[in-house]
Amino acid sequence: MRPLLLIGLGLLSLTMEAGHPELPSQPLPKAPPAGSVRFAIPEEPQRPGDPKAGYDTLVNGDYVSCGVPWSIYRMAFGDAPASRRLPGRRGHNARLSYDVTALKTSRGVEVVTANCLGCHATPTEDGVIIGLGNSALDLTEDFAPFATAAGLLVRDSGELAEWWRWSGRIRAVSPYTRPDTIGVNPADNLAAVLSAHRDPDTLAWSDEPRHELPREAPVPADVPAWWLLRKKHAMFHTGIGRGDHARLMMSASMLCTDSVEEAERIDSTFNDVRAYLTTLRPPRYPYPIDRKLAAEGRELFEAFCSECHGTYGDKESYPNLIIPLEEVGTDPLLWQATAREGLPMVEWFNRSFYGRTARLVPGPGYVAPPLDGIWATAPYLHNGSVPTVEAVLDSRKRPTWWRRSFSQRQFDPVALGWKHQVLSHGKAAETDPSLRKRIYDTTLPGYSNQGHTFGDELSEEQRHAVIEYLKTL
Ligand code: HEC
Numbered sequence: 001m002r003p004l005l006l007i008g009l010g011l012l013s014l015t016m017e018a019g020h021p022e023l024p025s026q027p028l029p030k031a032p033p034a035g036s037v038r039f040a041i042p043e044e045p046q047r048p049g050d051p052k053a054g055y056d057t058l059v060n061g062d063y064v065s066c067g068v069p070w071s072i073y074r075m076a077f078g079d080a081p082a083s084r085r086l087p088g089r090r091g092h093n094a095r096l097s098y099d100v101t102a103l104k105t106s107r108g109v110e111v112v113t114a115n116c117l118g119c120h121a122t123p124t125e126d127g128v129i130i131g132l133g134n135s136a137l138d139l140t141e142d143f144a145p146f147a148t149a150a151g152l153l154v155r156d157s158g159e160l161a162e163w164w165r166w167s168g169r170i171r172a173v174s175p176y177t178r179p180d181t182i183g184v185n186p187a188d189n190l191a192a193v194l195s196a197h198r199d200p201d202t203l204a205w206s207d208e209p210r211h212e213l214p215r216e217a218p219v220p221a222d223v224p225a226w227w228l229l230r231k232k233h234a235m236f237h238t239g240i241g242r243g244d245h246a247r248l249m250m251s252a253s254m255l256c257t258d259s260v261e262e263a264e265r266i267d268s269t270f271n272d273v274r275a276y277l278t279t280l281r282p283p284r285y286p287y288p289i290d291r292k293l294a295a296e297g298r299e300l301f302e303a304f305c306s307e308c309h310g311t312y313g314d315k316e317s318y319p320n321l322i323i324p325l326e327e328v329g330t331d332p333l334l335w336q337a338t339a340r341e342g343l344p345m346v347e348w349f350n351r352s353f354y355g356r357t358a359r360l361v362p363g364p365g366y367v368a369p370p371l372d373g374i375w376a377t378a379p380y381l382h383n384g385s386v387p388t389v390e391a392v393l394d395s396r397k398r399p400t401w402w403r404r405s406f407s408q409r410q411f412d413p414v415a416l417g418w419k420h421q422v423l424s425h426g427k428a429a430e431t432d433p434s435l436r437k438r439i440y441d442t443t444l445p446g447y448s449n450q451g452h453t454f455g456d457e458l459s460e461e462q463r464h465a466v467i468e469y470l471k472t473l
């Protein structure tokens, strides 16, 4: 049941939608050409906020205002183990797993719902790492039948109404949020579907979509680490999220935000959430580092990589560049889905409450991300197609088919990233479904591991010096 909740709430992370043909409130955004010009994203003012209050909102807040009735949840789940609990949680939440939140709805019914941390935190034996995208989520099952069946267990009429509302949302989104690979995150599709079911002016939900829905197979995206946000002028892999970051990120909670009044209430706390996210820092590399080699690597990094990825340490800088698709050459599907096919969603967003202080502005390619804590964030590239940094820096080493490992102990300190098994066949040739969903198949649309060949010209020694340096970031 937990993954189901997760899906339900999860789609929010992006935001956008399609809109009213009759009165566009802003000129329609134009699809940019993939082009060849790098784009420096300008800084925009952010609303100040209180990080402590933001953490409290994140772990206790009712920003996702529908869910499965508490009584049903309790039939399926007991108290969470200590390693999955978070400090500072109140009431029922103190005993729940970090990725779900208990709250009282406007009808006064207690429900449990998925929260932001289901995708944006990773549980380990030593506790939960907030901000590290969860690359082990298995969202491949269809949970809608379970969500629907859960209603049979409800007696009370208030609970029945809450269950019906929540399970309806799950049924609407679930066909579009089922990747066939573990760790692939469907958030972008989720956002697209949620927006399609909402009036951009009133945010009222309609069961019939108001504009075209995306293709069902979710475009694969890896979840960016939250600790990078403090450096970024724009949100999301394509840099499409501009303006007020708090407003952009709250749109990730819109599963049940059915009125502008409710959106305003949530919005009044998300400046604090944003402020909290900017206080996060990456975990330190836990193994020994060869300082001399790292110093050599730093020089190479500054010569070959800094123009796009910035500099680190005392004189920190970050250029906030979108690198055109043509130049970076990585998989084009996410870019196409947002910058081209996603234009109805872009228009919806920009016209809606969310667009009053934030905007979606398609750019020419992908953001060159800051590399702080890169050692911890495998798999790599926006679609998670490359299991190690070494293979990011040497395109000849990238496996076409590989099986992911999700255990912390499977960390590879030499290639920097995940230990993984290279396979000789893809999904089509695998008949065992439990193995099939574990195969990362780079021959599928959206899953390609092409591009970013900027490290290919380095020698093996130079590459390992750069990797040693990256461990220090
Ligand atoms: C279903 C999983 C999921 C949930 C739930 C989710 N997100 Fe995300 N989030 C993502 C993914 C995937 C991306 C990257 C999407 C992209 O760039 O195309 C993302 C991107 C972001 C970013 C931008 C990061 C960057 O560096 O560009 C922020 C900030 C963020 N989410 C905050 C939130 C907040 C706050 C919530 C809760 C209200 C939330 N997310 C809920 C999956 C999720």
Ligand code: HEC
Pocket: 301, 304, 305, 306, 307, 308, 309, 323, 327, 328, 330, 331, 366, 367, 368, 369, 371, 374, 377, 379, 380, 381, 382, 383, 389, 392, 393, 452, 454, 455, 466
């Ligand atoms: C021309 C600009 C450019 C140069 C030069 C460049 N990169 Fe990148 N890098 C990018 C972009 C853009 C991405 C994101 C691509 C994507 O996700 O599709 C990226 C992604 C990465 C990633 C994966 C990040 C993640 O979180 O998944 C790593 C690691 C990386 N680069 C390291 C390097 C190193 C090391 C060098 C120098 C040898 C380098 N890059 C040179 C633009 C550049």
